[in-house]
Amino acid sequence: MTHLMEALQWVLSAESWAGPGGLGVRTAEHLWYTLLALVLSTAIALPAGLVIGHTGRGRALAVLSTGAARALPTLGIITLAGLAVGIGLKAPMIAFVVLAVPSIIAGAYSGVEAVDRRVVDAARAQGLSPWQVLVTVEVPLGLRLILGGVRLATLQVIATATLAAYVGAGGLGRPLFLGLRNHDYAMMLGASLVVIAVAILVDALFIAALRILRRIPGIH
Amino acid sequence: MDWALANLPRILSLTVDHLLLSLPAVAAAFLLALPLGRVADRLGRLREPLLGSAGLLYAIPSLPLFIVLPILIGTGVRDALNVIVALTLFGLALMVRSAADAFGAVSQDVRLAAVAVGQSRWGAFLTVELPLAGPALLAGLRVVSVSTISLVSVSAVLGVASLGSLFTDGFQRGIVPSIAAGIIMTVLLAVVVDLLLVGLGRLAMPWQRTQARRAGS
Numbered sequence: 001m002t003h004l005m006e007a008l009q010w011v012l013s014a015e016s017w018a019g020p021g022g023l024g025v026r027t028a029e030h031l032w033y034t035l036l037a038l039v040l041s042t043a044i045a046l047p048a049g050l051v052i053g054h055t056g057r058g059r060a061l062a063v064l065s066t067g068a069a070r071a072l073p074t075l076g077i078i079t080l081a082g083l084a085v086g087i088g089l090k091a092p093m094i095a096f097v098v099l100a101v102p103s104i105i106a107g108a109y110s111g112v113e114a115v116d117r118r119v120v121d122a123a124r125a126q127g128l129s130p131w132q133v134l135v136t137v138e139v140p141l142g143l144r145l146i147l148g149g150v151r152l153a154t155l156q157v158i159a160t161a162t163l164a165a166y167v168g169a170g171g172l173g174r175p176l177f178l179g180l181r182n183h184d185y186a187m188m189l190g191a192s193l194v195v196i197a198v199a200i201l202v203d204a205l206f207i208a209a210l211r212i213l214r215r216i217p218g219i220h
Numbered sequence: 221m222d223w224a225l226a227n228l229p230r231i232l233s234l235t236v237d238h239l240l241l242s243l244p245a246v247a248a249a250f251l252l253a254l255p256l257g258r259v260a261d262r263l264g265r266l267r268e269p270l271l272g273s274a275g276l277l278y279a280i281p282s283l284p285l286f287i288v289l290p291i292l293i294g295t296g297v298r299d300a301l302n303v304i305v306a307l308t309l310f311g312l313a314l315m316v317r318s319a320a321d322a323f324g325a326v327s328q329d330v331r332l333a334a335v336a337v338g339q340s341r342w343g344a345f346l347t348v349e350l351p352l353a354g355p356a357l358l359a360g361l362r363v364v365s366v367s368t369i370s371l372v373s374v375s376a377v378l379g380v381a382s383l384g385s386l387f388t389d390g391f392q393r394g395i396v397p398s399i400a401a402g403i404i405m406t407v408l409l410a411v412v413v414d415l416l417l418v419g420l421g422r423l424a425m426p427w428q429r430t431q432a433r434r435a436g437s
Contacts, residue, residue, distance in 0.1 A: 003291055070366050071366050073383070073384065074374065075374050076386075076406065080399045083394060083396055163283065177377075180377075199279050207272075
């Protein structure tokens with residue numbers, strides 16, 4: 001318990017938060033990495049997932065690759081990228097995108113697929129174009145599952161961003177690994193607690209956003 | 221390939237280490253999730269909040285949990301037990317939900333019929349509910365096993381030996397084949413364990429095959 005008290009003391013001291021290597025900057029870096037990775041992977045994965053769900057084409061491949069992606073060890077991907085492109089943000093960013101894309105694709109196609117086929121047929125019978133069917137019927141009705149995929153990807157990226165420091169980038173992994181190397185248990189533990197708090201806070205925000213969306217009529 | 225052949229004994233011994241960390245965690249998560257999921261399913265209004273908080277556990281990143289857990293359970297950061305307990309918690313976060321859904325899908329009529337023919341509560345659970353929930357439980361177990369096997373490697377940055385050690389060594393010494401071998405072996409291990417689970421499922425639930433055949437013909 002003394003370790004915990006020391007760690008909390010470290011987290012709560014103003015010194016730990018200040019300066020270019022302080023927790024304030026590290027938390028901002030961590031969130032920035034997460035946001036950037038999510039924007040990049042959503043830009044790739046969301047259209048792909050929606051097209052797969054809408055047309056049913058490439059579904060077998062998507063199921064297989066999302067299953068296989070779950071088996072990919074994050075540390076392996078990030079160190080491999082680190083050796084391939086060198087130290088900095090590029091390597092972890094490649095790893096984040098590789099890990100986030102499958103979750104977003106899976107959420108997007110299962111969201112579109114979960115929409116009642118009769119509703120889709122009815123929309124088509126009204127004369128809606130395939131594009132209108134996708135945008136005005138399938139996406140709103142499948143939105144909860146689609147965003148569920150993005151939520152899962154966010155959790156994965158926040159967790160993996162902790163490992164970014166291992167290959168020379170910033171983020172909250174920096175004080176964690178620094179504490180680990182210098183046997184500074186308070187710093188290592190304190191940084192871990194901050195990562196956990198950030199992860200749970202972001203997830204809680206997602207849950208709250210999903211709950212608000214559910215109240216809007218026409219969205220499921 | 222040359223690198224992998226030259227280092228084969230080390231790769232194999234790390235694979236064994238990897239299994240010794242992941243399999244106990246998968247088994248513990250499964251066995252603990254059965255009663256927890258069954259109880260959670262019957263809690264009515266409390267069901268969703270309880271399952272939601274179990275799910276929130278999954279939001280905790282693995283590396284910080286490996287470091288925070290020792291203050292709660294008194295292990296060392298580098299102890300195998302520490303890693304196993306952390307992985308069990310992640311497994312539970314996924315499995316309790318699957319188990320609750322699996323038991324929730326067993327029809328109430330079937331359950332009542334079992335009681336009506338004189339089954340005890342335990343008898344009905346073991347001989348009626350459990351087999352009927354079996355396929356869904358197996359599906360959940362497969363997800364837990366794959367994700368646990370891939371999660372283990374993170375503990376290598378703390379100095380716990382597993383296939384993840386191939387990543388840390390490979391990165392520090394600049395050996396790409398070491399990292400590649402680690403990734404391939406982890407995925408291979410996940411696939412082999414998954415196939416074994418499917419095989420065990422067939423042995424434990426032989427009626428599924430006859431059903432499939434009947435549905436096919």
